[in-house]
Amino acid sequence: MTLSYEIAAEATDDVSRMDRAELEAELEWLHAASFGWALGCCGRNRDDAEEVLQTVYLKVLDGKAKFDGRSSLKTWLFSVIRRTALAHRRTRWIRGLALLRMPVPVDDHDAERDQARSEEASRLVAALRKLARRQREVLELVFYHDMTIEEAGVTLRISVGSARVHYTRGKKRLEALLTNE
């Protein structure tokens, strides 16, 4: 059986009616990419990314998030990961308030992890942190996940025009940050 995540937007009803085993196989195929996207959505906090990804997998396999075949499986899954990461961040903030603790900004700098990356990749992560959230998301989807700008727009639920604006401005800013360091 060929497993490919590049299911075209003109998916038939068969795709949207994938059974659990097939769905799990597709999730496994996309796991490395999904983890990378979850890291991007969670400010590169590994623990948060793992928790978000587990929540997404349970949602998808339990049928709480249903793939309708209107986009590719990858763009749909990435959209679910992004929404789940945002909800996770809000829940943690509210829980911190409820326990009368101000939510402490998490220091995501993990020295050991930074060493595992190349110097160029570490510089890239530091520069990405300085971008506006939408710009960073579009650039990661295009350059890290090899999506088109249109697919990035679908994932982020914004128009293709907005996605292009974020892409252009974000790329310009990122290049400036990487050049000036």
Added chain:
Amino acid sequence: MNDSQLRNAFQQLRDAEAASAPRFGVARRARPAVRRFVFVAAAIVLAVVLSVRRERPVAPSIVTWKPATDVLLRTPGDELLTTLPRIPDVPERK
């Protein structure tokens, strides 16, 4: 920095993060942390409400209730107002 240099930097990041990705697996949680938090908070509130209700004294009935300052209302000669004098027996005239 041109597009290919940018793509190269992202690829290095992708490769490093893919190498450290956890194994694929779907772990079933017994109860989500948020639901557990809400359950504990609700249990604490219920315990406080029940203990406050238990400690509150039952209000006496208005009919049987006697205020502590009632003693101040007793004045000398009070019995004249609450009793009828007994007229002594008049001996029969012969």
